Amino acid sequence: MSLSLRLRRSADPGPHQHGGPIRVDARTKNLTKRLRPGDVAVIDHVDLDRVSAEALAALRPAAVVNAAASISGRYPNLGPEILLGAGIPLLDGVGQEAVAALKEGDVGVVEGNTLLVRGQVAATGTRQDADTVREAMEAARAGLAVQLEAFAGNTMEYLKRERDLLLDGVGVPEIRTRLEGRHALIVVRGYHYLEDLQALRHYIREYRPVLLGVDGGADALLEAGHQPDLIVGDMDSVSDRALRCGAEVVVHAYRDGRAPGLERVRDLGIEPVVFPATGTSEDVAMLLADDKGATLIVAVGTHATLVEFLDKGRAGMASTFLTRLRVGGKLVDAKGVNRLYRSRISGVSLFGALGVALLALLAALQSTPGGQVLLQVAWARWDDLTSWVTGLFT
Template sequence: MLFSHGLPVRKRVCHGSAAVDRQTKRLIHRVRPGQIAVINHRDLDEVAAEGLIKKKVGGVVNAAPSIGGTYPARGAGLLLEAGIPLLEDTGSEVLEKIEEGDGLCIHRDRLYHKQAGTWVEVARGRRLDRTRWQQKVEEATDHLDETLESFVANTLDYAHRERFLISRQLPIPSLITKMQGRDVVIVVRGGGYERDLRMLRPYLREANPVLVGVDGGADALLECGFRPDLILGDMDSVSDQALLAGSELVVHAYPDGRAPGLKRVERLGLAAHLIPCPGTSEDVAMLMADQEGARLIVAVGSHSHVIDFLEKGRRGMSSTLLTRIKVGPKLVDARGVHRLYSGSKKLPIREVAGLIVASAFPILALTTVNPRLFYMAKLMWLNVKILFSWV
């Protein structure tokens, strides 16, 4: 038996090998089903949680609080809904004590590490359950007004500083991908982005728009069966597979020209353009599409409200506010389109039966009053009986 050192059967929670990384979005690319993800992610966001669920992790150990208290972060609730054990607030030391591939066990509020065949306690935290999660959500909601005040103040302050985003042109290099007069679809790793992208498949096939993947959005396009024409971002959450897919690459650099993501691209032997600009990469993608003459800009998974930005660690949304003011009516935000129409493939039996009866009624009525239709129907019925040897 795997557990043989003082852990009663009725108290076992989950066990598996460790996948360790301080950055959840980086860990998601390599974690395997059944592993225990060891992360340091304060206010676990929706996209990170969905990524862990999709990878079918066996459990999650979070060195930080999954809901810090300033706003109701959504990730922990999604893990609980998926039935994934979550041990949180163990302290950052746990990432130093555990190495990739180590055997782990989450047992109540404690984390055990297998050393030389013996289970040794390595950290203590708080096992999150639905009751505690609901309590933390209520506490965070109580502090949300204060957080919103600070968020609005930061947004207005930075909007004044970054107002040139509206008045000036982006320093866009000469791109191979042409957007003039075409629809441009910009895919971002926001909440529900994969479901929205699947709903847009018919449009993508028929309209043949320019496809822009913003960092991890490029992987979403590939998983949906589409190759992005262009990948833009700081290149920290896109996979090597996506970068090597043959798309044109644009690295989003800081305003002073620093571009940490360029080193990764060059290590893969690839070339990339640089666009120095403040704000988020999705803002840059929208501004670029607008400036390049796109007829329509469709945003999938974009970040558009306060919780989105707080989950991204941003205390304001000035660049997004300015971007949407500039792009204006060209922009169609497709986020949440999967909730608009579920696309059920099966009709309920009751509705089908009702449709058949409703369709048959006028036919029966006509055969009753019209002798020709009556004899025709009688002849057809006789042929059916002969065909199936009923006579």
């Protein structure tokens, strides 16, 4: 038996263990870029949100180890339920010191409340199950009032900082992409974005909206077979392929002008537009579409419910909430468009058009000698066919 085969067998977890190569990253969305099925995902994510959990679950890790509390009790976040529902073990609250000592690529095994590396206990936490998650969710729901009070205070602070932008559009940069009088489809790689894009394919083909990808939303558009017209974001989760696709790029910068993603875009030979603003890139994209005259803004994968706002954290809630108040007259969720949208060509009209075309063809054939001969041959063949069918039954 080869040495590599013996090592693999010795590292195989037992029937009640879950293990594989360790992948460590404090930012969950960075980790998912290199996570593979069977790996042990090690994260540091307080209140694991739905989008992050769905991204992890889709990659089928052997287990997820969280340095922080996956449910802190601030609000009833949905991430832990999603992981457990997918059959992925969740070891919670192991601490940042234990995570810092782990080495990328080492084989880790989750056994009970512990993470073992080379047979030694590397971290200890709380193994979550359906009962512990249910209890934590009930406690979190009881504390929602506190979070809403914090949200109200944060909303006022954001309004003071960005009232000129929200009320008068001061600070919105000029772009070359024309949105005046057109629909804008804003895609965020968030809640059910794949299903929404699939459901909107007829709408996109018929109305040809301006396709605006927010960071990784540009990759989502490409994966669905669409060409983005605009890419907006801080450029932390969009691929080089998307940035090079020919779309106009708008880099979301901090209010003081700092833009961490600007250098990366320029290194690709692209000169972007810079949009300094407080809030999220999702909000910046909506404000940009509204200011430039889009008649309708269709949102894919964005946040719409109270729990989804809370999933962004209190700091992100205020900008999201106020932005939706600002563009509310134009904003439609993708699911609403899918339910209300019908093709402008009805079935009756389609059959009527086919009938008219057939009559026009028959009239054209009847008006020429060659066409008359062709019609006579066609009628003869039809008579032969009807006679043959009649003969089968007589």
